[in-house]
Amino acid sequence: MDFRSSEQALGPRSEDVLPTTATAAVKVVIVGGFGVGKTTLVGSVSEIRPLTTEETMTQAGVGVDDTAGVERKTSTTVAMDFGRISINEELVLYLFGTPGQQRFWFLWRGLFEGALGAVVLVDTRRLEVSFDVIGRLEERGVPFVVAVNSFPEAPSYPVDELRGALDLPASVPIVLCDARSRTSSRDVLMALMHYLQALATAQEVG
Ligand SMILES: Nc1nc2c(ncn2[C@@H]2O[C@H](COP(=O)(O)OP(=O)(O)O)[C@@H](O)[C@H]2O)c(=O)[nH]1
Ligand SMILES: [Mg+2]
Secondary structure: OOHHHHHHHHOOOHHHOOOOOOOEEEEEEEEEOOOOOHHHHHHHHOOOOOEEEEEEOOHHHOOOOOOOOOOOOOEEEEEEEEEEEEOOOOEEEEEEEEEOOHHHHHHHHHHOOOEEEEEEEEOHHHOHHHHHHHHHHHHHOOOEEEEEEOOOOOOOOOHHHHHHHOOOOOOOOEEEEOOOOHHHHHHHHHHHHHHHHHHHHHHHHO
């Protein structure tokens, strides 16, 4: 029996293999309220088949998860989304999507270990679900950018107004995105990378 050929058939797909030129791996957490598009973003941008744990919304979520505005959503992520994207030949980002609901906060403990930064995804129909998430990131000193996911039915506000509503300092980037679009989601991650770079430079200078 020819084992070699069967091994090849079962081996990783070429896109699953980390480019040999990669020299830096960065952990990024995608966080936000229920139904803001975390799984969609990780899925659209990941070059490996994203790993997602979705489970039909359980009794625990009834009356707790605010489904107003997301009536069509019947499942909610109870664990993590995981994906990977190569920003360039050297830099690889590992993406961890995690739910923002308070009852999942126990997941945050380990998840933010070693994370360089975060993306807070928001839906303008339910900005209030982002308040706790942003507060917790600030507490932990995790740098983050805010990405406003564009749902067609969601009202659009000027960035300044959103900044005020989310009580964010002028330094925190706010970007608009469509989580279903690969380029748009990639732009969000690029915004985070530029922000982290600017922070690092400021620290060196300061
Ligand atoms: N119109 C629109 N729908 C979106 C967008 N992002 C996500 N969705 C939809 O919104 C729902 C919730 O998204 P999901 O990624 O599961 O949210 P999560 O709970 O944050 O992981 C899904 O039905 C998505 O198809 C977007 O940018 N625009
Ligand atoms: Mg999800």
